[in-house]
Amino acid sequence: MVVSLSSHNVIQYLRSSDLCSSEDGTSSNSELPESKKNLNLLVTLADNRKLLVKQKRSIDLWDGKEQFFNEWLFDQLLEKFPVIGNIGAIASSVVHFDEENSILIRNYLSEYQELGNYYQQNDIFPQAIATTIGDTLGALHRATFNRREYRDFMATAPAGQFRYHFNNPAQGIESIAPEIFGMVPTPALKFYALYQKYDNLESAIGDLANDWQPCCLTHNDLKLDNILIHSRWEHLDNAIVRLIDWEACAWGDPAFDLGTLLASYLKIWLDSLVVDPTIELEESLQLAVTPLETLQPSMLALIQAYLKAFPNILEYRNDFLLRVIQFAGLALMHQIEATIKYDKYFDNISISMLQVAKNLLTMPQLAMLTVFGISESEILKPVAKLEKLPQPESKQNLLRLYYPKTRLRGC
Structure with missing residues (x-):
């Protein structure tokens, strides 16, 4: 029989799993904010230790079980290969995995908060934080790059299952069928009309x-x-960030990780747009509460720290930065689709986000200038001095990541 957890029976489950004693209890606010995919319970034990208990909501679906299995497998990887486990900002700390009931329990990092919340509350974007993230991600990718033992370990499948290949996350919008008219709000149909209109996208x-x-x-x-920042990060020499929620981890393309992260920074800019029917899109982008120029130093620090930690990726893929930009555009596309699917919402900000995503995907060389504020050759210059890498020809023209007026023909 499948166990369905709640704040009322979680302690009983922990006791039956030998994770706490009869003296342990929960805090009065043990249930964390709702998640689309998981039930999240924060349990405070008698010794003031905290556990984060997660359970997939649709535990009858295989994909939910597979994601928790991936996070548990990643935790096992850190234990088996200390070289990876010693990368400071990588955090898993899984203490229990119940595959049958899709339950995963890990230690809760109480002195940390989500980086997205930190940015929103403080409205500052310290380059030191971005540099640490870039250095950590580069160290992880470098340590596992083309290492067969790590690849084989991550290919491990749950009991009774097989993994024939790793998932390719570089996918476009799902196929559009007539059923979509009853699934999404009418304004959201503009998104699918525009997506179908742009063949080059x-x-x-x-x-x-x-x-x-x-x-x-x-x-x-x-x-x-999925990045945590320490509450006293300004006073620490290390461990200022932690990368969490490794449910989707797999053997993959490093440009996808960097692109997804850049998209999160770009989304801060796009979400801060001033939207009004009387304001043109171009003016709205220029009046953003968080200007793109405010985010550029952090995005640049992130990418340069990554390349400093993992310069060999440029020899493996000389188009690496272009692919990072394209994956950032793809991540924005997926964000729009997720908002439509889960929140049933689509507005003018979504339209501008689609236009930015399109230009990132179809014109990455020019879009790179706008995203970072400098050309590709200037980004690579510090690494090229150390590694004697060939530098691409410098481009001088900046590309608008949007059109002055969004065209909605055919909608």
């Missing part, structure tokens, strides 16, 4: 998927909500 996504070359261990869901 679908072609660019197809090229990304076809050229997907997994070569190292990747997080595959590296957004700001």
